[in-house]
Amino acid sequence: MPPPLVSRHPLVLHKLALLRDQSTEPRIFRALVRDLSKLLFYEATLDLDLEPVTVRTPLAECPSQRLAGQLGLVPILRAGLGMADAILELMPTAQVWHLGLYRDHQTLKPITYYNKLPARPTLDLAFVLDPMLATGGSAVAAIDILKGWGLTRLKFLALIAAPEGVETLRQAHPDVPIFLAALDSHLNADKYIVPGLGDAGDRQFGTTC
Ligand code: PRP
Numbered sequence: 001m002p003p004p005l006v007s008r009h010p011l012v013l014h015k016l017a018l019l020r021d022q023s024t025e026p027r028i029f030r031a032l033v034r035d036l037s038k039l040l041f042y043e044a045t046l047d048l049d050l051e052p053v054t055v056r057t058p059l060a061e062c063p064s065q066r067l068a069g070q071l072g073l074v075p076i077l078r079a080g081l082g083m084a085d086a087i088l089e090l091m092p093t094a095q096v097w098h099l100g101l102y103r104d105h106q107t108l109k110p111i112t113y114y115n116k117l118p119a120r121p122t123l124d125l126a127f128v129l130d131p132m133l134a135t136g137g138s139a140v141a142a143i144d145i146l147k148g149w150g151l152t153r154l155k156f157l158a159l160i161a162a163p164e165g166v167e168t169l170r171q172a173h174p175d176v177p178i179f180l181a182a183l184d185s186h187l188n189a190d191k192y193i194v195p196g197l198g199d200a201g202d203r204q205f206g207t208t209c
């Protein structure tokens with residue numbers, strides 16, 4: 001069970017500070033989520049499978065490589081949407097499968113409200129995307145659903161995690177590598193990540209739920 005990969009890239013650290021800042025407005029917040037998602041995706045894809053291909057340049061044939069297998073993005077609604085949009089720009093052939101989960105405010109347990117996965121899995125590798133890994137309930141529930149669908153190869157990407165969420169996810173799904181921009185201190189009594197950034201969905205979309 002490898003530990004989560006926490007990026008130390010200077011660009012990630014710089015943009016993370018701006019993302020956390022309570023004065024960052026939704027328009028800038030969304031742009032930062034996009035930038036950070038692409039940087040994190042770069043780190044999470046170093047081991048992608050490749051297959052040989054030959055292309056013809058204007059001068060000669062050139063032995064090259066291309067990505068092998070069908071890759072997929074699974075944003076957890078709603079806050080994962082911004083991550084998926086950004087990553088899709090890097091990997092436009094990815095399939096995107098949405099899962100709708102929210103944390104019930106009383107029980108703090110995840111409630112699934114949207115799942116339109118077809119009967120058979122269509123992916124070789126899926127990247128589950130959610131900016132926040134707090135208690136880990138939503139991530140575990142999403143990966144339970146995806147494994148139940150038949151997926152065997154998954155990676156989980158979050159911008160900020162609490163140690164409690166990482167532990168819960170690693171215990172439930174030790175085979176799923178975790179990639180983070182930051183691993184924070186702890187959860188508060190309301191199970192918000194400290195120092196965190198507040199509510200990732202509200203900050204992206206300018207709402208107060
Ligand atoms: C947030 C976040 C995660 C979840 C993390 O979503 O985007 O999905 O909380 O918390 P957990 O690790 O304790 O499950 P939220 O429930 O606020 O829904 P939203 O994206 O619709 O705002």
Ligand code: URA
Pocket residue numbers: 132134191192193194196197198199200201
């Ligand atoms: N969900 C969020 O958006 N933020 C947190 O700190 C915890 C859960």
